[in-house]
Amino acid sequence: MQAETHTSPKKIIFSGIQPSGVLTLGNYIGALRNFKLLEDAYDCIYCVVDMHAITVKQNAAELRARCLSLAAMYLAVGLDPKKSLIFCQSHVSAHAELAWILNCVTYMGELSRMTQFKEKSAKHHDNINAGLFTYPVLMAADILLYQTDLVPVGADQKQHLEITRDIAQRFNSQYGQSFVVPEAYIGKVGSRVMSLQEPTRKMSKSDPEDTYISLLDSPEVVRRKVKRAVTDSDASIRFDAEEKPGVSNLLSIISVLMDEPLESVTDSLQGEGYGGLKTRAADAIIETLAPIQAEYARIIADKATLQGILDEGAQAAARRANRTLDKVKRKVGFAPHGKA
Ligand code: TYM
Numbered sequence: 001m002q003a004e005t006h007t008s009p010k011k012i013i014f015s016g017i018q019p020s021g022v023l024t025l026g027n028y029i030g031a032l033r034n035f036k037l038l039e040d041a042y043d044c045i046y047c048v049v050d051m052h053a054i055t056v057k058q059n060a061a062e063l064r065a066r067c068l069s070l071a072a073m074y075l076a077v078g079l080d081p082k083k084s085l086i087f088c089q090s091h092v093s094a095h096a097e098l099a100w101i102l103n104c105v106t107y108m109g110e111l112s113r114m115t116q117f118k119e120k121s122a123k124h125h126d127n128i129n130a131g132l133f134t135y136p137v138l139m140a141a142d143i144l145l146y147q148t149d150l151v152p153v154g155a156d157q158k159q160h161l162e163i164t165r166d167i168a169q170r171f172n173s174q175y176g177q178s179f180v181v182p183e184a185y186i187g188k189v190g191s192r193v194m195s196l197q198e199p200t201r202k203m204s205k206s207d208p209e210d211t212y213i214s215l216l217d218s219p220e221v222v223r224r225k226v227k228r229a230v231t232d233s234d235a236s237i238r239f240d241a242e243e244k245p246g247v248s249n250l251l252s253i254i255s256v257l258m259d260e261p262l263e264s265v266t267d268s269l270q271g272e273g274y275g276g277l278k279t280r281a282a283d284a285i286i287e288t289l290a291p292i293q294a295e296y297a298r299i300i301a302d303k304a305t306l307q308g309i310l311d312e313g314a315q316a317a318a319r320r321a322n323r324t325l326d327k328v329k330r331k332v333g334f335a336p337h338g339k340a
Contacts, residue, residue, distance in 0.1 A: 010041070010042050010043040011041075011042050011043065011149040011150060012042065012043045012044075012045070012146055012147055012148050012149050012150070012180075013035075013038055013042040013043065013044045013045065013148065013149070013150050013151070013152060013185075014044075014045045014046075014047070014142060014143050014146045014148040014151060014182075015031060015035060015045075015046055015047070015151055015152050015153060016046070016047035016048070016049035016052070016089065016139075016142055017031060017032070017048065017049065017070060018049050018050075018052050018053045019048050019049075019050055019053050019063060019066035019067045019069070019070040020052075020053040020056065020058065020063075020066070020205070020206075021066075021205035021206060022205050022214040022215070022216065023070070023073055023205070023214065023215045023216075024193075024203050024204070024205050024212040024213060024214060024215070025193055025203065025212065025213040025214075025215065025253070025285065026154065026192075026193035026202065026203035026204070026212065027154075027205075027215070028077070028215055028288075029154075029187070029190040029191075029193050029253070029256050029257070030153065030154025030155070030156075030187070030190065030191055030192070030193060031152060031153060031154055032073070032074070032077045033077070033256070034152040034185065034187060035074070035077065035079060035084075035152060036077050036078045036079060038150075038152060038185070039078075039079060039080065039083055039084055040083070042149075042150065044079075044083065044084040044085070045084065045085040045146050045148075045317065045320075046074055046079060046084055046085065046086050047086075047087060047088070047089050047142060047317075048067050048070045048071055048074075048086075048087070048088045048089060048310075049089045049139075049142065050063065050067050050088055050089050050090045051089045051090050051095065051096065051138060052089070052135060052138060052139065053066075054131065055120070055129065055131040055132040055135050056120065056124055056127065056132070057124075057127060067088055068300070068303065068306055068307070068310075069300060071086060071088070071306055071309070071310055072296055072299040072300040072306055073215065073292075073296060074086050075295070075299050075306075075309070076292050076293075076295035076296035076299055077292055077295075078295075081309045081312070081313065085313045085316055085317050085320075086309060086310065086313045087310055087313030087314040087316075087317045088310055088314065089142065091310070091311075091314035091317075091318075092314055092317045092318045092321055093318075094145055094318060094321035094322055094324075094325045095138065095141050095142055095145065095321070096138075096141075097325055098141035098144065098145055098321075098324070098325055098328060099134070099137050099138040099140075099141040101328060101329075101332060102137050102140055102141055102144070102167055102171070103134055103137050105167060105170050105171050105174065106134075106136075106137050106140075106163075106167055110163060110166065111133055111134065111136060111137070111163075112133075114135075114136055114159060114160070114163070115159055116135070116136075116156070116159070116160070117132060117133055117135065117136075120132055123206070136160045136163050136164070137167070139160050139164065140160075140163065140164040140167045140168070143161075143164050143182050144164065144167070144168055144171075144179040144180075144182070144324070145320075145321040145324050145325065146317075146320055146321065146324070147179065147180045147324060148180060148182045149180060149182060149183065150182065150183055150184075150185045151164075151182050151183070151184050151185060152185040152186075153184055153185070153186060154186070154191050154192060154193075155186055155191040155192040156192065156202055157184070158184055158186065161182070161183075161184040164182060165181050165182065168180070168181045168182070169181055171328075175328075175331040175332060176331060178324070178327060178328055178331055179324070187256070189252050189255050189256050189262060190252050190253070190255075190256040193249065193252070193253065194245060194246075194249040195207060195211040195212065196210065196211050196212065196213070196225055196226070196228070196229040196230065196246075196249075197210060197211040197228075197229070197230055198211065198230065199229075199230055199245035199246040199248075199249050200245050210225055210228060212225075213225060213226075213285060215289060215292060215293070215296075216293060216296070217289070219286045219290075222282055222285050222286050222289070223282045223286075226250070226278050226281050226282040226285065227278055227282070229246060229249075229250065229278065229281075230246045231244075231246040231247050231250075231274050231277075232244055232246060232247065235273065235274065237251070237266060237269045237270060237272070237273075237274075237277055238266055239251050239252075239262050239266055247274070247277065250277055250278065250281040251265055251266055251269075251277070253281055253284065253285065254280055254281050254284045257284040257285065257287075257288045258284050265280075
């Protein structure tokens with residue numbers, strides 16, 4: 001039972017974001033916003049997953065800066081380091097260690113079915129490295145190390161959560177109860193924010209600039225991008241993700257950001273035309289981003305404080321992660337050493 005491995009009375013949340021580019025409105029709606037909404041009810045652990053980021057080529061200086069920038073964004077959306085653990089994955093070596101052990105209970109066949117691997121290897125065909133292939137195992141290690149109950153993510157990570165559950169169950173049945181089997185937490189609306197230019201594709205930071213909203217875009221840029229968003233020629237404002245992906249995407253964005261049911265957003269826009277829909281969407285985005293951007297500017301200016309938060313976060317995370325890792329090492333049959 002879960003209680004056996006839990007020391008905390010609150011259920012545990014773990015999630016992570018790669019510091020691999022600017023953060024988009026998709027990252028905010030699918031993940032960051034929920035991180036904040038869940039912060040009080042759960043024992044939360046939020047990670048800057050820099051080891052995942054190097055599965056595609058990175059510039060070292062830029063990656064270093066982006067790790068701090070992502071941590072600053074965690075704080076800028078309102079996460080409180082006194083309540084949530086915030087740290088960098090590479091600072092806690094237990095992630096890599098557990099990933100190795102889990103590699104040995106994960107099958108090539110199941111990894112080769114991962115959509116993200118197929119997509120990324122098509123995109124980076126000159127660098128189809130083993131890390132890209134075993135990426136989901138490292139993700140499973142991230143989650144399982146902390147006896148996580150719930151993982152808030154966007155819909156694109158569902159398959160990775162399923163393999164994490166499979167790995168946990170397999171390990172538990174081979175070696176005895178070691179891991180809590182986690183659940184994905186995927187929001188009902190907004191779990192897949194779509195590209196502004198190709199609304200049948202997910203909004204992604206690796207696509208051209210005019211397809212996504214960056215969390216640091218100025219109001220003028222947001223208005224311009226939303227104004228140019230692809231809709232359709234039918235001119236009716238209703239939610240229909242299949243037939244009207246562009247319009248539905250804008251309606252979902254407004255609904256989530258304004259915390260208003262889709263139906264009432266749709267009703268209130270009748271007769272406004274696509275111009276009105278786009279103005280409402282841009283207003284909602286600008287209103288959401290303004291306080292986040294102001295906080296971000298303040299936090300990123302004080303690197304020493306930020307570094308201190310990450311250092312403390314890593315120490316606390318390592319203590320917790322090592323409890324699971326030590327137990328796992330014992331179970332797989334590694335000989336004990338001095339500190340145990
Ligand atoms: P990453 O860095 O690609 O994205 C971070 C989070 O943002 C969500 N997301 C979206 N949600 C809705 N609409 C979109 N267009 C959109 N784009 C991105 C993602 O679903 C994700 O929740 N493998 C993970 C990082 C990771 C992780 C973990 C997550 C590593 N270890 C452990 C949870 C737990 C990833 O690549 O996310």
